[in-house]
Amino acid sequence: MRSRHISRVIAADRDRVYDAVAEPDNLPLWAQGLATAEVSRDGDDLVVESPMGEVRVRFVPRNHLGVADHDVLLPSGTIVTNPLRVLAHPHGSEVVFTVRQVELTDEEFERDCRTVAEDLDRLAGLVEG
Numbered sequence: 001m002r003s004r005h006i007s008r009v010i011a012a013d014r015d016r017v018y019d020a021v022a023e024p025d026n027l028p029l030w031a032q033g034l035a036t037a038e039v040s041r042d043g044d045d046l047v048v049e050s051p052m053g054e055v056r057v058r059f060v061p062r063n064h065l066g067v068a069d070h071d072v073l074l075p076s077g078t079i080v081t082n083p084l085r086v087l088a089h090p091h092g093s094e095v096v097f098t099v100r101q102v103e104l105t106d107e108e109f110e111r112d113c114r115t116v117a118e119d120l121d122r123l124a125g126l127v128e129g
Contacts, residue, residue, distance in 0.1 A: 002101040004113050007094055008120035012127040014066060014093040018086040020127050021068045021095070022059065030123040033115035034072070045073075066093075078103055095120055 010017050020026050024046050027035035034057065035048040046057040056073040066086035071079050083098040097116050101109040 002109065004099050004109075005096055006099060006113060006116045006120065007096045008117070008124055009089055009091055009094050010120075010124045010127060011092040012124075014086055014088045017093040017095060017123070017127050018066045018068065020123065021084065021086055022062050024057075024059070026126070027057075030126050031119050032122065033112065033119050074103065076103060095123060 020030070024039045024041075027039055027046075027048065028037060032051075034050050034055070036051060037049040040047045042056070044058055046059070048055055048057060053075040055075065057070050058073075059070040060067055066088075068084040068086065069082065070084065071081050073079050080100060080102045082100070083096075085096045087094045087096065097120065099109070099113050099116050104112060
């Protein structure tokens with residue numbers, strides 16, 4: 001299994017960026033590779049319509065470290081853990097998302113990496129604007 005770290009520097013305070021990332025209702029606004037419609041809740045799980053079909057997402061509890069790791073239960077039953085960090089940066093913050101090649105061809109993995117980069121650009125637009 002390959003992994004790739006996708007990062008984006010955002011000209012906004014780390015706490016502001018983390019708040020945007022950690023708020024589930026914001027997912028369709030920036031994380032279109034994960035959530036293409038409004039988020040619903042089922043206990044601790046988020047239920048979202050995604051490009052992969054309906055998935056369940058569970059984030060780690062909010063924290064002061066900027067960690068927003070989350071597990072995604074795919075329609076196949078596979079759980080993919082996605083490390084996601086919001087770090088302080090001299091120009092605001094840096095968001096680092098680790099893409100893992102789980103159940104993906106090489107072409108699909110490359111597409112997912114591009115999608116994550118686009119998602120991080122949307123996140124920047126959400127919090128910088």
